[in-house]
Amino acid sequence: MAVVGGGNAGLCAALAARESGASVMVFECAPVEYRGGNSRHTRNMRCMHNAPTGVLTDAYTEKEYWEDLQRVTGGNTSEQLARLIIRGSVEITLWMRRYGVRFQPSLEGTLHLGRTNAFFLGGGKALMNAYYSAALKLGIGVLYNAEVEELHICDGKFKSGKMLLNGQPAEFRAKTLVVASGGFEANLEWLEKVWGEAARNFIIRGTPYNKGKILKVLLDHGAEPVGDPKQCHAVAIDGRAPKFDGGIVTRLDCVPLGIVVNRYAERFYDEGEDLWPKRYAIWGRLVAQQPDQIAYSIFDSKVIGRFMPSVFPPIAASSITELAAALGLPPEKLDSSVREFNQAVRPGRFDHQILDDCRTEGLNPPKSHWAQTIDRRPFYGFPLRPGITFTYLGVKVNERAEVQGLGRNTNIFAAGEIMAGNVLGRGYLAGFGMTIGSVFGRIAGREAARAAGC
Amino acid sequence: MPQVADIIAEGKRLMSVCNACRYCEGYCAVFPAMERRLTFSDADMDYLANLCHNCAECYYACQYAPPHEFGVNVPKVLAEIRARSYEKNAWPRFWPVSATWAVMAGIIVTAALAGRRATTGADFYGVISHDVMVGAFAAVFAVIILVHAAGFLRFWRDSGEKLSEAFTPAVLLNALRDGLSLKNLDSHGAGCTYPDEHHSQARRWFHHLTFYGFLLCTASTSVAAFYHSVMGWSAPYPYFSLPVVLGTLGGAGLLAGPIGLYRLKQRRDTAIIDAKQDSMDVSFLMLLFLTGMTGLLLLGLRQTNAMGLLLRIHLGVVFGLCLTLPYGKFVHGIYRWAALLRSALETARSQH
Numbered sequence: 001m002a003v004v005g006g007g008n009a010g011l012c013a014a015l016a017a018r019e020s021g022a023s024v025m026v027f028e029c030a031p032v033e034y035r036g037g038n039s040r041h042t043r044n045m046r047c048m049h050n051a052p053t054g055v056l057t058d059a060y061t062e063k064e065y066w067e068d069l070q071r072v073t074g075g076n077t078s079e080q081l082a083r084l085i086i087r088g089s090v091e092i093t094l095w096m097r098r099y100g101v102r103f104q105p106s107l108e109g110t111l112h113l114g115r116t117n118a119f120f121l122g123g124g125k126a127l128m129n130a131y132y133s134a135a136l137k138l139g140i141g142v143l144y145n146a147e148v149e150e151l152h153i154c155d156g157k158f159k160s161g162k163m164l165l166n167g168q169p170a171e172f173r174a175k176t177l178v179v180a181s182g183g184f185e186a187n188l189e190w191l192e193k194v195w196g197e198a199a200r201n202f203i204i205r206g207t208p209y210n211k212g213k214i215l216k217v218l219l220d221h222g223a224e225p226v227g228d229p230k231q232c233h234a235v236a237i238d239g240r241a242p243k244f245d246g247g248i249v250t251r252l253d254c255v256p257l258g259i260v261v262n263r264y265a266e267r268f269y270d271e272g273e274d275l276w277p278k279r280y281a282i283w284g285r286l287v288a289q290q291p292d293q294i295a296y297s298i299f300d301s302k303v304i305g306r307f308m309p310s311v312f313p314p315i316a317a318s319s320i321t322e323l324a325a326a327l328g329l330p331p332e333k334l335d336s337s338v339r340e341f342n343q344a345v346r347p348g349r350f351d352h353q354i355l356d357d358c359r360t361e362g363l364n365p366p367k368s369h370w371a372q373t374i375d376r377r378p379f380y381g382f383p384l385r386p387g388i389t390f391t392y393l394g395v396k397v398n399e400r401a402e403v404q405g406l407g408r409n410t411n412i413f414a415a416g417e418i419m420a421g422n423v424l425g426r427g428y429l430a431g432f433g434m435t436i437g438s439v440f441g442r443i444a445g446r447e448a449a450r451a452a453g454c
Numbered sequence: 455m456p457q458v459a460d461i462i463a464e465g466k467r468l469m470s471v472c473n474a475c476r477y478c479e480g481y482c483a484v485f486p487a488m489e490r491r492l493t494f495s496d497a498d499m500d501y502l503a504n505l506c507h508n509c510a511e512c513y514y515a516c517q518y519a520p521p522h523e524f525g526v527n528v529p530k531v532l533a534e535i536r537a538r539s540y541e542k543n544a545w546p547r548f549w550p551v552s553a554t555w556a557v558m559a560g561i562i563v564t565a566a567l568a569g570r571r572a573t574t575g576a577d578f579y580g581v582i583s584h585d586v587m588v589g590a591f592a593a594v595f596a597v598i599i600l601v602h603a604a605g606f607l608r609f610w611r612d613s614g615e616k617l618s619e620a621f622t623p624a625v626l627l628n629a630l631r632d633g634l635s636l637k638n639l640d641s642h643g644a645g646c647t648y649p650d651e652h653h654s655q656a657r658r659w660f661h662h663l664t665f666y667g668f669l670l671c672t673a674s675t676s677v678a679a680f681y682h683s684v685m686g687w688s689a690p691y692p693y694f695s696l697p698v699v700l701g702t703l704g705g706a707g708l709l710a711g712p713i714g715l716y717r718l719k720q721r722r723d724t725a726i727i728d729a730k731q732d733s734m735d736v737s738f739l740m741l742l743f744l745t746g747m748t749g750l751l752l753l754g755l756r757q758t759n760a761m762g763l764l765l766r767i768h769l770g771v772v773f774g775l776c777l778t779l780p781y782g783k784f785v786h787g788i789y790r791w792a793a794l795l796r797s798a799l800e801t802a803r804s805q806h
Contacts, residue, residue, distance in 0.1 A: 033519075033520075033521055040517050041517055043477055102642070102644065104479075104480035105480070105642075119480070121480045121481070121642070122477060122478055122480065122481060122511065122512070122515030123475075123477030123478070123515055123517065124477075124517070125514075125515050125516065125517050126477075126511075126514070126515035129514060129515070129651065133651075133652065242523055245517075245522065247475070247517050247518070248474070248475050248477070248517075249471055249474035249475045249518070249524075250474075304492075305492060308474065309470070309473050309474050309492055310474045311470055311471050311474045311524075312470075313470070
């Protein structure tokens, strides 16, 4: 059995297939140092539980989980598959532990996700290290620098595949195939095709290896698409982030604490519309719609220490005009934007943990909460760019993870981001991607082993 | 060779990456200590560097480890800062002594003190009189304690914390427990990622053998001194007497522990270490091993003619070990515990 993609879903599929007795080869297109796809940047997994466990507090029932998913996707989900994943998440942490995965003990109150999400001790790369180590022990083969490029599919059945192995063309055969090769968020040409020239200014938060090659091959072979092809999950990140793989450290949580202006130093959206965890995911799109896909978060020393530090320090200046010069913004315009904002701020009691009563009056666009005058030096600014986390387009699967549209008796199964659009057609639910990958990885591995006669 | 300022600056750069990520916060005490800060002074870096036990779990788990352009290698950089902190805090200044010279000097001193005297029947004090032996070692111990106390206080003064606040029962107890159990090499029961990326308790147990072996030998000597001076019981003591049992167990620890640590050291992942410290590490392991070995030999052969020679060698080795203690690898324990104490103090404060 062959598994294309060595991230969380791929390794879960490989381990599950090995449990069923299949002999398994994993084709990972990254070199060993960068193995694991976007899973290496993840941190936690959303798990249903009816009572506290060692790693999760309180309870998170199927009903609540399903309602959360319905809300974020606006109904753009498959209830049958979603419930399968939600129920599958109950015992998944036990299964993971068997392969050496470790979780952080639940820290009461310190992490707001401690109730719903199990945190991997050391994060996603530690998780992947544990899986690879288990795979090695169980005799699962892993090829690195193995970029699968073509699949020979006949009557819906996978026969063989072509790849570049360490840059050299090579061929492989297998009785069944699991595709777990992610989305196309790192394929700059594809991004440009969808979003036009604006895509050139996008930053890819994760692995540079998710080119969507196998996704395209499957769609070309008639696999049924799922998920909005014109949408991606993007957040506003530090504009100085590396083009790829900047991961978690480039995210900025300062937006609701100050104002955000575009390159003409004009505000363009209500920075205090709602609590940040509910709003950060829209700012990628908002920045992408601005000229040159850039924006600037401006704040003063009053709010320093109220948001998580990020990897690059903010640009500081002792006056707004100096800050504008340092950021490359028109100084007089920024000065007037800030002054206009300051004049519109109404008195209130500031509390960034709740929807407080600090707001503006007579300002367009308004700032509905956390509006405080920007007047205590030094002043600070961060450049913002859209940072893509993942794309939604995928292939449709059934409850056995079989790829739909290829033929009645296909031997091709899918797991992870490449099929996440079945249940997460749009929106975002923290840690749900890892749940999809883990539960469907196991299903795909088990079913692919069975289809191979194990 | 990189300048001290460069290494400290590199450490601060890493902390700005780590503090924005925080995925490692469940590992050791370094990361919670880091999260309590938004900026890092030079003294903070010395503190974090000495809090780090060089287990490398964070390195293997790091999404930003080389070849990533952020090039995050916390254990290696903190090891380099740690070595500099030993030099910086040494009082009155850093005077490292080579192990070979120290042992030679030790043997010359004991040989000179012993002269040509020879006795039989395990009569140690017939070779070197009790008063001379106690006097010589007491003087050396006084120097060692003075130097280490000064180093500890200099390290602590840099932190800006009040020592009186740390010397409360709860804080002291936590710091002692963390130090004596090597909690930070345990990683919630899995052990540390040393000598390679797989978890193992080997380093922790070999360190326990070494450290507790050393303590038992010290206890053995102290009990013997008490027997001699207070109780008036003269050496040699029987094989099942307290000093001999303590010394035998301690000696065994000093054989097994340093050998184990040395073997692990040969197999370790060179990506995470500061190779410049190897000679200091190996010297210390060798001297501890020689102390255990010559002590056990002396015990086994104390009734034979070889006793006189073995006593000169054993005391010479112990004397040599003592000469290296003020500025050798032994200091890692002083600053590590000072860092653990500060960490316990900060933890207690954040819980209030």
